[in-house]
Amino acid sequence: MDIKAIREKIKKKLTGQLLVHSLGVESTARRLATAYGANEEKAALTALFHDYGKTYSSSELLQIAVENNIADELLLLEPSLLHAPVGAWLLEHEWGINDREILHAVKTHTTGAAGMNLLACIIYLADYIEPGRTCPGAAEIRELAFQDLHKALLGAVDLTIKYVLEKQSILHPHSVLFRNWLLSFLRNNSSGVAES
Ligand SMILES: [Fe+2]
Ligand SMILES: [Fe+2]
Incomplete structure (x- = not known):
């Protein structure tokens, strides 16, 4: 099946x-x-595919993850995170998508990860700022997104971590690694020249 046919079939599953x-x-x-x-x-x-895992129930996601040894212990405890790695696995094994960049971006779109490539960064941010998002800070991040990709990502991951802490949910270490990577990226790429 070519990618256009896969795209149409997957789109029909999103309702x-x-x-x-x-x-x-x-x-x-x-x-x-x-x-x-x-x-x-x-x-x-990739954006159209990113939440493909959500077309499965929490129990199905858990079962697929356990049977195929897809996710770590923390992800197994947090079904809201599980749709990302299991979704990437399903895209690869059910649909035959073998583009590593697409699979990596789908896999990391909930927690983030250190050293994410440009496509993964775009998907993480697009997921946070798409027009239907009304979460706190989305408007500010939306504005920053087209000025500085990494600053916008840092804002998005900071707000996500705050939300996770407030909800007393599991904070995955990949989110912390992602944040630290963004901070060091921004420090290393700062020109140090004050804006006039
Ligand atoms: Fe998602
Ligand atoms: Fe999403």
């Missing part, structure tokens, strides 16, 4: 709010890809 959200991430990822010189079509495709 209701999940489809609205996925299309919002798709259009936002296209705009970010254009702004930052990434492949627009690949960004759009």
Whole structure:
């Protein structure tokens, strides 16, 4: 099956709010890809696929994860995170998608990860700022997204970590590693020249 046929079949599985959200991430990822010189079509495709795991129930995700040794212990405890690595696994093993960049971006879109490539950064951010998102700080991050990708990502991961702490949910160490990587990236890439 070619990628266009897979795209159409997967799109049909996304329904209701999940489809609205996925299309919002798709259009936002296209705009970010254009702004930052990434492949627009690949960004759009990855965005459409990013929540494919959510077409499965929590118990199905858990079962697939355990049977195939996909996720670590913490992910198994947090079903809201599990759809990302299991979704990537399903895209690879059910649909035959073997593009490592697409799979990596889908896998990391909830927790983030240190050293994420441009496509993964775009998907993480597009997921946070797509037009349907009304979470606290989304408007500010939306504005920053087209000025400085990594600063916007840092804002998004900071707000996500705050939210996780407030909810007393499990904070995955990959989110902390992602934040520290963004901080060191921003420090190393700061020109040190004050703006006038
Ligand atoms: Fe997701
Ligand atoms: Fe999403």
